[in-house]
Amino acid sequence: MIALLVLLGVFGAGAVLSLRSVLGAGSWLGGGRVAVIPLRGTIAEEAAFTGALEQFRDDATVRGFVIEIESPGGTVGASQAIFEAIRALREDDERPVLAWLGDVGASGGYYAAVGADSVYALPGTITGSIGVIMEFPNAEELFRKVGVEWEVVSSAPHKDMGGTRRPLTPADREILEGLVRDVHEQFVDVVSANRPLDRTTVQRLADGRVYTGRQARELGLVDGLMTLRETVAHAGRLAGLGPDPAVVRPREPAIGLFDLIRGVSLDRARGWLGVLAPLRSSAPKLLYEWR
Incomplete structure (x- = not known):
């Protein structure tokens, strides 16, 4: 910036025009740039991604967006929140919003991608996995072997379903299967509303299987096959x-030296390293995640 002011003072506008010709019309001085916002790893929280999206949304020099996705998905809530942030940008802003899928852009990663204007992938990208999973351990037999007994006092018979202390009852399983069906239907609704596919077609594709990028292009799940560089150029x-x-x-x-000396929280350190997934607790979670 100081050099630019010196150029203006000494050589006038001609120097800036020459500098612009060297840097190119796509540079900051040339009038705009494209923001590439990564979504990597298992999706377990949305704050880091949506914060970056909002930052660039408010930047007048940003003229377009590319969402770079390398993710097998993650929790339902975080995946939906990221999708909503991308969809809101697409609908409220005239700037182009493109999603690109790298090695893996599946389940919740794909859910987020369909919020964009268009979706691109590599021929060998692993994508799809339109489905829901809920899993949790049943450690009742282990506790019995080591002599641990759990005393549970709850307000209703289903309050502790999905815990590690006992197996599911048939009524428990029916309730949880209803949750899974509902969030699966939500996934189908989002894809059919944001892709050029009718709901019947999406339901047929949404059996949890994964597709290559080339298969996804043939099925209408992505718009084209491009590298990240080509997507940015587009x-x-x-x-x-x-x-x-x-x-x-x-x-x-x-992470700075003084942070290491003082010690940092696990969550803070994990965020600095760009790893989104926290250590999973034993509590059941609904997941849009490819396993």
Whole structure:
């Protein structure tokens, strides 16, 4: 910035025009850039991603968005929150919003992707896995062998269902299967509402199986096969920046020496390292996740 002011003072506007010609029309000085926002790892919380999205949404120099997805999915709530943030940007903003799927963009990762204007993948991307899973351990036999007995006082017979202390009763299983069916239907609703596919077709595809990117393109789950670089170039063209736009990414936080000396919380350190999934508790969770 200081160099730019010196150029303005000494050489006038001609120097800025020359600098613009060197940097290109897609640079910050040339009028805009494309924000590439990563969504990586198991999805267990939405705050880091939605915070970055909001930051670039408010940046007038950002003229387009690419959501770079490398994720097998994760919890239902976080996946839905990220989808809603992307969908809101797409619907409320004229700037292009593209999603790109890398090695894996499945289940909750795919759920998030369909919030964008269009979705691109590599031919060998693993995607799809439109389904829901709920799993939890039953350690009743283990507790019995080691001589541990659990005393449970609850307000109703289903209050402790899904815990580690006892197996599911038939009534418990019926209740949990109802939850799984409902969130599966929500997944189908989102895909059919945001892809050029009717609901019957999506239901046929939504049996939990995964597809390659090429298969997904043939089935209408993605719009095309591109590398990340090609997707950014496409976003640049759509934004009027040309095929070689300037790119901006969220700043990667780092752990400093004093943080290590003082000690940091596990959650904070994990966020700095870009790993979204916390250690799972034994509590049952509904998951949009490829296993």
